[in-house]
Amino acid sequence: MTPPTRARDAALPKAAGPSRGARQERRLGLLLCAPAAVVMLAVTAYPVGYAVYLSLQRYDLRFPDQAHWVGLANYGAVLTSPVWWQALGVTVLITVVSVAVELALGLALALVMHRAVFGRGTVRTAVLVPYGIVTVVAAYSWQYAWTPGTGYLAALLPGGSAPLTEQWPAIGLVILAEVWKTTPFMALLLLAGLALVPDETVRAAMVDGATSGQRLRLVILPLMKPAILVALLFRTLDAFRIFDDIYVLTGGSNGTGSVSILGYDNLFTALNLGIGSAISVLIFVCVALIALVFVKLFGTAAPGTEPERR
């Protein structure tokens, strides 16, 4: 959008500038945006800025008098600590596996819901139930279910095994809880994407000789790409910040903590505001990077060419 405007401006004689009407309109536009911008600054920029400010200090709440400026030392401490890298590894693992599984399951569910001739409403409601349950509540029921002695799921396992106390089984169960809870959300987003695929185009592919697999892979998925990317972006950002499921199921013990758990532990358990804030800022940077990658790499590659889509 910008280049053509700029080109036109350049073509005008320098002195003229934008006309008076245009200038006034611009001012009005800025004025109208201002309240929203102020609110945004107050609720997001301020906390983020404050976190950055804290992350540059040695600040232990137990000894508030000893707070002092340390520059980037906190970041150095975090980035050289194996604990951070271990937590980051767990987070990335949970994110990648759970989002991949959710995408596959969500797509399958969306296809079923799209095809369903009768009871569409009922099916959609039923599918949404897990998403409607408060995460902590759901996490506690998983926790009870997997605890030996009390849990019906633990009872199915060979005697004496306590999956939530071992690293890999526990991570698996965290992923299971994540997938169970958010697949419906994925399915609904993808269902909206499926509605974008014209019926006749799919029929054309049938006549052209595509099997159902080929239709999905070569026609339906490419046409759904924008919806898939939005769903993936939402879910990846969400999953990267995973906290409640881990907090309830394992508390982050036995090497199951995510970066959010690590940040929480430093901030609220160890009361080390400097290190905790540095971790928070690093999480923020990771999330921003993920969003950037999605938008840059895939955002511009919508099917067809843009003009018609607008």
Next chain:
Amino acid sequence: MAEIVLDGITKRYPDGALAVRDVNLTIADGEFVILVGPSGCGKSTTLNMIAGLEDITDGTLRIAGQVVNDRAPKDRDIAMVFQSYALYPHMSVRDNMGFALRLAKADKATIAAKVEEAARILDLTQHLDRKPANLSGGQRQRVAMGRAIVREPKAFLMDEPLSNLDAKLRVQMRTQIAALQRRLGTTTVYVTHDQVEAMTLGDRVVVMRAGVVQQVGSPQHLYDEPVNLFVAGFIGSPGMNFLGAALEQNTLHTSLGALPLDDRTRRALERADAPRELIVGIRPENFEDAALTEHGGGVTCTVTVEVRESVGSDVYVHFTQGGGPAPTAGLTQLTQLDELDQLAELAADSGRADTGMQEQHVVARLAPATRATEGGPLDLRIDTARIHVFDPRSGANLTHPERPAR
């Protein structure tokens, strides 16, 4: 290339709607057949059943001698052109056209050659690497055609392929499609709701109404010898004029005067055991300006011209007939619901209902030399040998030559 045989094809949708009823049709190898009828009459359903996109409820469908009822579309070797074109928006024109061949695992060189050839025929060569979204409507339509022809399938199925184009382009593409079909000689079934398209394109035209085939024949045959009121009114533009008539002593008394029956018509009516109240159909060109002709054949009547339209080669004269039994009144008394339906449907379809001009409105097509003036009187001669007489109870054309004697 193949023969397509529909044997008692019936379609009932899961919701109970009977969309197509007992269609029997043999489409010869290389033939160009048009399915025509008002919107919702089951044309697309019939085509989709041939394509395999809809299940066949009853009947047998044979393509090239093989029963294909239970075959998936991909195993029928047919190509289809959709009204929306249904191009793959994420693929270039080249990939759109080569898609079917790619799925059929043709080797790359063959695909490239066939796509180039089709693009050359359809004048798309310079657009091969563009995306469909960047093409004009006419170009997209040609890509859809190209996608069908590269496959060299047993048959082409086209569902209103031109109805998204503007009028001029539609006429142009109509000619191109006809030429292309002749050249390729591929069996083609073409669906349209536009009777002009049907008349100009096909070897044979199938007229459908409410899921039932009304008549099958060459365009000229349908025009000259329609089997019932529906076909008579649907084919031809402007449509056939319908007048109420009372049969008395070998004369039809209409609002345009008494029309004596010639031998052919008289015998036909006797054979059919015609009722007293009838509907007479007269095509606009079966009127002529009495002042322009010498011979005294036929019947003359005097009317008051309401509208005169000159299109250069012809002059259309519109009038409402004065006196005589009003055909609408006659029709309402006489016709059963079904036949009223037919006429109402026709009126809606031809746009006549919207203009408030009902059946008493008559159009005559005259030679451009006519002196007719708006508001003035005009002597018209009616060619009584070409009139059609319909039974208001069944809508059947009692003067149709192939009508079985009762």
